[in-house]
Amino acid sequence: MKALSFHQLTKTYKNGVQALKGIDLTVEEGDFFALLGPNGAGKTTAIGIVTSLVNKTSGKVEVFGHDIDRELAIAKSCIGLVPQEINFNQFETVSTILVNQAGFYGIPRRVALDRLEKYLGALQLWEKRNAVSRTLSGGMKRRLMIARALMHEPRLLILDEPTAGVDIEVRRTMWTFMRDINAAGTTIILTTHYLEEAESLCRHVAIIDKGRIIENDRMSTVLRKLQTEVFVLNLRNPIPAAPVLPGYRLTMPDDHTLEVEVSKEQNLNDIFSRLTAAGIEVLSMRTKTNRLEELFMRLVEQHPSQSNKAAS
């Protein structure tokens, strides 16, 4: 079943900015879906339309088969939203925020208290249940927003930059939690600027730029479209100049580092054999940029701006 579908969705703001220019998109139930794009590409507008925070200009949106024009309340009850900006009442306690949120979705207090314990425990916030929310750290506030979005146990969870400004340890904890939620059957749509996060978590990806979908496929299929990849090799001993390896492009940022561009037809074994023959010993190796980041930049560059104006 389709968890979410857009058909020819458009949004033009009052100031004339065309944030969405007729996008078509489908997210299957159970998927972990990445919606990526540069700032102002239209990601947040699309999410805003699904959650009714933004009124669409035209097009059709369905959530688990419920058209938001005809069955908005049912469609909304299927969605949990973790917005980009902190948007809970900063004067209320963690527990109050969660119980109220459950109430807005018709969950009685008794059930809400059980879920509160479950989700605050899983997100390591149980100790903070009686704390006033403004006293929480940035990472805790982000986790509180995830717990809040789960209080009515939605079938579709939309995470808009959920790990922005969160330290790496907390981010990894949140990744594990998101994977578990998805494995339990919740469809997840994730927007993020950390492309490593999208590559690690998501099975499908759509890239949106200037209000249009420019890529939409399985993550593995999209990544295969990368024609070349740059590897950074750290050398044991300094070398005076980059060796000449026919068929490969090598650069040398410093005397202990080599960067080699490898195409899909080439392989690393061949490079290592040749470097070994040249007496160059490699200590370690890493990719120069995240693969998805590389592809993302190329795709966005291939679709030059038609208008400098775009809204997020």
Next chain:
Amino acid sequence: MTAPQPVLERSAEARARDEKAALTRTAIVGFTTIVIREFNRIIRIWGQTIVPPAITATLYFVIFGSLIGRRIGDMGGYTYIQYIAPGLIMMSVITNSYGNVVSSFFGAKFGKHIEELLVSPLPNWLIVTGYMVGGIVRGLIVGAVVTTITLLFTHLHVHSVPVVISAVLLSSIVFALAGMINAVFAKNFDQISFIPTFVLTPLTYLGGVFYTIKLLPEWAQGMSYGNPILYMVNAFRYGFLGVSDVDIRFAYTMMIGAAVALFAANVWLLQRGVGTRE
């Protein structure tokens, strides 16, 4: 061994019925949640919501009732303090019903937690009703406090309990809804204090709280009839004292009409997303 029963596909009607029942449950629990949240807010910030009107009412009774009132003499057949008591109670109900919704709804907009409600399945009319009831609750709490203070200074005669209750409820509804419209359009904190300061306070003071408009020159009486608060104060005063400067039936028509129009306007504004959605 019995043969496995075929899984029966639930009919579209049955599914629709279940969904409708679920939405009704959601509406009831959601509405209760909004009202409890508003009540808790009123109690949490009691120093801002309940104490100031109590102090203001006490000062009014001490100065206008006891000190100056004795020199003024009777008004409308009652002592001055008895005459102004219903008006002072109504004034506190009006300003607090308005103030509760305008500050709570604008605060939710400013802090963005209004989005919690906007993304929820609760219908717009229920959100408006929830905030309206929050305003009524504060209006009635403050009204009860001011009434208690009144009883420390004077005896309150009650002419008609139904009129007292209906007038206070309708006035509270009208001003709670008016406060919500103010909050919907407000873009900053200045704009939520502008209307109470420059519109609500003058209308209240000129709405017959402290005097009968029969004391005014004819042209001023004519202008006073254009002030909606005059009708509310007089309807309420009629409930207590049995005297009024206006036709009570017209006062009720005006209050009910204003309540319906403001409710519809609020739902329409929320539906359109004015001030709340993009």
